[in-house]
Amino acid sequence: MENLHVEIEKLSGSEAKSLLVNILYRIEFLKQEAGSQSYTVTELLELSQEVRQELQKEKKFEGANKAVHLICGESSAGSLRIGLHYENKIIGFPDFFTVGPLWDLHTEEGRVKRYDWLVNNINYDMDYLEEEYCNRISKTIDQINAIPSSLPIILWTATNSDEQIALRYFLYLLREKKNCMYVINTTKAFQAIYSTKSPQVDLRHSGEVAPEQFEEIYTTKLGEPLTAEKRRELENEWLLLSKQRGNLRVIEKETIQNVHDDYFDSLIIDFVQELHSQYGKTDFILTAKVIGEILFRSPHLINDGYLEYRIRCLVLKGLFEIKGIPKSMRHYSVRLSS
Incomplete structure (x- = not known):
């Protein structure tokens, strides 16, 4: 039992959830299909063995691997x-x-x-x-x-x-x-x-x-x-x-090449300025829209999390105004400060 506890502790959240869903699915199946108590016990023992095999499978390289x-x-x-x-x-x-x-x-x-x-x-x-x-x-x-x-x-x-x-x-x-x-x-x-x-x-x-x-x-x-x-x-x-x-x-x-943290800032500012010019006014723009466009335009590979971090930095510097709560890129909008 101690070894089983150790293996369970190693599971990530998503792995644990996946394993739990499988267990609950099998138990629900047993409730509907089991015809006797002994049959149910047998099935539960088989389920226990399957869980143990699932916990062990990532620890070994299978012999069939080329x-x-x-x-x-x-x-x-x-x-x-x-x-x-x-x-x-x-x-x-x-x-x-x-x-x-x-x-x-x-x-x-x-x-x-x-x-x-x-x-x-x-x-x-x-x-x-x-x-x-x-x-x-x-x-x-x-x-x-x-x-x-x-x-x-x-x-x-x-x-x-x-x-x-x-x-x-x-x-x-x-x-x-x-x-x-x-x-x-x-x-x-x-x-x-x-x-x-x-x-x-x-x-x-x-x-x-x-x-x-x-x-x-x-x-x-x-x-x-x-x-x-x-x-x-x-x-x-x-x-x-x-x-x-x-x-x-x-x-x-x-x-x-190592570059400064603000490497993408000018690209972000230029795009927001471009949208303001297109709209003819400085409306707030959803942060997710800004990030999506920068990901498309940038010649360099970057992820959305870093761009969202830089937008928050531009807000803190006073270059952008913010509307909403910056808990994710979908929850707030920005515009150039007037």
Whole structure:
């Protein structure tokens, strides 16, 4: 029972809810279908065994796995998992490396500093941050550490700051492993396969790749083997990144650049000014609308949480006036101060 309690404690909120729904569904089925008390007891024992198996399944790499794939983002991992089917182990890292501190992120102290910054600046759901964020990061790192030496490792990346940083971070975490490793850049692979097709799509993040496209990219064998020399180079680049104190990164000419926190402020202000000119008056504009347009216009990959943080900073600086309560981008509007 003590081991069972420990495994349950490791579950994130969403995992616990999913497991609970499954249990309640089975119990409701028993109420309707069970013809005898002994039958019910048997079914409950089977349910208990299923729950234990569910708790254990993420701890082991199944023997049927042909390779391990690392990718940035749980959504990207979901699409990759569907595309490559069940003979590949997919590990999605649940973070966005473009924003927030990277200082010593490969250590527990660095992860705590990053968490503190997110809590104090980004308008995430507090239940997610408090109950799931740290647990998911910890579980993912444990999965990476548990990769057996017999399996090749495929690292998926793209030409954006998030995934380029993630590539270097992954390789640093894997620095002691002797596995054969390969890198697939989805931006370049997408161009190689689909550049002649119409309409052309400018892929910015692996999260934009459909499952069937992941499968085609992988089976086309567009991955590049990583030499020991290249691995050391990228590991050292991570160490350099992890000593920088900035909170925002972009890609310039395929190079990761640290930029000031206010990098996107002028783009935000210019768009609000543009809308005021279109309307002929300085009406309040829903923050979600402003953020959606900036995400579309920006040549650099950024997420909505960081843009919402910058809009609140512009309010605090007196450049924007606010209407509503800034508990999320859907709950308040802004306009240029008169």
